[in-house]
Amino acid sequence: MEGQELPYVLIDCIGGVHGVYEDHVGFLQKHFHLITMKEYLENKTLLSKKIRAIYMWYQKPVVNKELLQSLPNLRIVASSGVGIDHLDLNLLSSFGVKVSNTPFIVSTDTADLGMALMLASSRRLVEGYEMAVSPDTEYFPADWLGAEVSGATLGIVGMGTIGYKVAERAKAFEMKILYHNRSQRKKEEESAVGAVYCKKIDDLLQQSDFVLLAVNLTPQTHKLIGKRELELMKPTATLINISRGLLVDQDALVEALQNKVIKAAALDVTYPEPLPRDHPLLKLKNVIITPHIGSATKKTRRIMMEEMTESIQAGIAGLPIPHEVLP
């Protein structure tokens, strides 16, 4: 690359609550000339033709028609994480811009978090912690009990990479595993984790002690779990969501939890994120919410950044793009 300028890549900002990580910048700057949104807006005329790629870190910068129109040489938008429901794929395609994500690297961390939420909810870990540290605690009552995870029935809705990794982990807890998926997995894959296919989601909902959502958000899966589905679940069951908030009809969920139609919920994702501070989900005792941390580990985020770098380089060079997302 001697004598050649590094390709110009648009980012939102560096550091702070939403920005590209400071300790990732060194690596990125070896490969790209990073332009922040602020720098771009201050010098549109010069920079607009130079920008060849957008490094979209946690859905920022937001890509709309206006931005696409002003970046004539944009080749690729590399998006962090596996979800692409925040992108208008048809719009990007109409501008001839390619899209990539980081689908596989997030799988183990997200599966781990699914297990963490299931265990924490079932064993009342957060409540237990609060009791252990509360200034009012004088003794630990003998009749304070949770429910067992080992040997229980787990219903996995969406048996993609993440769902399958959850099944691998749950098997070690001797859980009975049911799954619902658009298509049935191969027999060897099912046997390896002892998973039983439920063609109808109703069957899974009726038999599961834990229902775990591991589907991507599409128009077809929007509000997949609503009042009807919640009522099909056991009153002793727990709903765990590690996918997207919009898979669940949140109002129906609130009602189901308030009326003990289901026992509890554990959510890494909501709609929106964060929820408004007066939202009923924040006040329910039988809910735990985590701030969308499915892939939030140092190692994984670093590898995500490296994969995005690779995709951008391929996109700019016109080569086959790793982890390309097609419309």
Added chain:
Amino acid sequence: MFVSKAFNLLKPIPLMSGQSNLAYKFIHQLVASHGRRCHRSVIYKQRYRTCPCSAGRQTISAQTKVMAKEELPGVLILDIGGTQGVLENLAALLKKHFHLITMKEFLENKEEMSKKIQSVFVFECRPTIDRELLESLPNLKVIGNSGVGVDHLDLKMISSFGVKVTNTPHAVADPTADIGMALMLASARRLVEGCQIAVSPDTKHFAVDWLGVEVTRATLGIIGMGSIGYKVAQRARAFNMRILYHNRNRRRKEEEEAVGAHYCEKMEDLLQQSDFVMLIVNLTPETHRLIGKKELSLMKPTATLINISRGAVIDQDALVEALQSKVIRAAALDVTYPEPLPRDHPLLKLNNVIITPHIGTATVQAIHMMAEEAIANILAVLNGQPIPSEVFPK
């Protein structure tokens, strides 16, 4: 591994007339039906109910005769219900086999009651077994402890009275292994902190640079590879963890290979290489303060200490110092000394510590199974049958 060991206990057990063959059924069911464990107590109850008993006939059958309450062996408990007593549904279970006598009833009528008591059911370490109590129970044969830890019992003293002690190692293993995994995951992924952020009135955005550490493919060092430790290893393997273990004795090769565990003869080696160190030993004079300043400083500064054994296995003051000085990254404790900790204890204020209120076996299923296991042990002693889990003083 365990299956072969326990099946040795399935020798035919000579039946004494009128006594149920409960101990035999219990061992068999435990070993054979782990996958059906949620149904185990139902199976046991069905067998019990189908015994061909008929009041008024002098038939000596292999099943239990229906006995009048007072004929049932007397068992002393602290209390029924309340915050520290035996749970109501467990008391109902006990009443099927025993004449339950509460401490209050005993103290109000010592003369009559003392002779009837053949056993004590110790639940949540109560009632306290001291010399005075032992001296006042001339027909006491066995102390049936609910739970596996017996560090609250003076085994030598109890033995000197000719009284046996039993615990419940089978019932505790799964739920305690689950809590070990729950604590490791919660600590690594900062789950409790995350929940606090998610619901805090001050939260406006979720920061994208808020990170935890990975569990998958990390190194787990298990100190104490008994039943519970082994079940933790089985679970951790599914997370592709690298598993090291330290134990008084090395496990058999097949057992090690089944979970991919590597033996560390020296605990120091395990401490130096592990990302997560989990303590799963019983508390004895040898394991008291097993983890102190030296051991903590051998651990990686990025490591997490998890304790699901007994608080006294750790030098708590040394732990506080290590956490404050970031000698280790974090700790997750289901057990402390004492429980609960004094409300001004530094461990309660550190933000790299999660503490749970000794809930290793706090599930509806486990509490029930522990009572069943204790009952089977007590009956075995009283009927002169092989005892499933007797504990001997050193």
